[in-house]
Amino acid sequence: MTIKVKILPVAEVLCSNCQACCCSSEVMIVSDTGVPSRHIDVDEYGSESMLRLDDGWCSALDRDTLMCTIYEYRPWICREFEMGSYECINERTEKMSYLST
Numbered sequence: 001m002t003i004k005v006k007i008l009p010v011a012e013v014l015c016s017n018c019q020a021c022c023c024s025s026e027v028m029i030v031s032d033t034g035v036p037s038r039h040i041d042v043d044e045y046g047s048e049s050m051l052r053l054d055d056g057w058c059s060a061l062d063r064d065t066l067m068c069t070i071y072e073y074r075p076w077i078c079r080e081f082e083m084g085s086y087e088c089i090n091e092r093t094e095k096m097s098y099l100s101t
């Protein structure tokens with residue numbers, strides 16, 4: 001007996017094809033990794049997060065290349081947020097469905 005197997009195409013998960021989705025999320029700064037102060041937003045309680053500009057993206061994101069300009073100093077959360085991880089896939093699914101509406 002022959003069992004037909006249908007192979008579904010799986011889209012490649014790359015930062016370069018998702019318009020830097022996760023760089024428009026709120027990124028709390030929970031430890032000192034050397035983020036330059038010009039990219040830090042401090043709220044009324046003293047909590048620090050990455051500054052986001054009017055377009056919604058992190059101010060440290062290069063708008064042309066969609067790459068992080070402070071990669072060596074990026075916050076801990078950005079280091080933990082790995083390309084292709086569960087969180088990454090969720091973020092892409094949520095943001096890209098929003099962008100396509």
Ligand code: SF4
Pocket residue numbers: 013014015016018019020021022023081082083084088089091092
């Ligand atoms: S880590 Fe994931 S969500 Fe973030 S830019 Fe890369 S592919 Fe997109």
Ligand code: SF4
Pocket residue numbers: 022023024027050058059060061062067068069070071074075078
């Ligand atoms: S610090 Fe870099 S990796 Fe983190 S959100 Fe900003 S641009 Fe993206």
